[in-house]
Amino acid sequence: MFSRTHKLLLLPLVAVLLTTAISACSTQSQSSDLRMMPMDQMPAEVQSAPVTVQTAYQFNAENPDIMKNIPCYCGCGGIGHVSNYDCYVSDVDASGKISFDNHALGCSICVDITQDVMRMLRDGKSPQDARAYVDAAYSKYGPSNIP
Numbered sequence: 001m002f003s004r005t006h007k008l009l010l011l012p013l014v015a016v017l018l019t020t021a022i023s024a025c026s027t028q029s030q031s032s033d034l035r036m037m038p039m040d041q042m043p044a045e046v047q048s049a050p051v052t053v054q055t056a057y058q059f060n061a062e063n064p065d066i067m068k069n070i071p072c073y074c075g076c077g078g079i080g081h082v083s084n085y086d087c088y089v090s091d092v093d094a095s096g097k098i099s100f101d102n103h104a105l106g107c108s109i110c111v112d113i114t115q116d117v118m119r120m121l122r123d124g125k126s127p128q129d130a131r132a133y134v135d136a137a138y139s140k141y142g143p144s145n146i147p
Helices: 004-032 051-062 108-122 127-141
Strands: 089-092 098-100
Touching (some): 051 098, 051 108, 108 127
Antiparallel strands (some): 089 098
C-alpha cells in the first residue's frame, strides 16, 4: 500500500500527532488537580455560559479560602464586592448552600482574573504569587475591591 519512502515520510507526522495527543491529555489532568464544584451544582445560567465562565464559577465556589484574598479590578467594589470571590458567590447560608452572584456571567475581567489564578496554581505558584500577579496585571483597570 505505502512504499518505504512514504512510510518514512509519515513517521515524523505520526510522532507529532502522538506528542500533541499526549500533551492534550496531560493538560486535562492538570486542570482536574484543582478543586472544582461539580457542574450539576451550578445554576442554569452558569451551565449555559462559555466554558471559561463555567470553570471560573466552579473554581470560585470550591475555593473561597483562596479567592476571598484575590481582588477584582472591574469596578465592582461599588456594588459591595470585596474580593473576586464575591463576583461569583453572593452568600453561603448556615447549611453551606451557596447563592450565586450573576455578575461574573457578563464580566470578562472577573473571569480573566480567576483563569489567571487557576493557571498559576496549576503551574505550581502559590496563592500569594497569584495575588501579586493579579495586582500587577489588573491595577491598570481601576482600584482593587479589597478594602
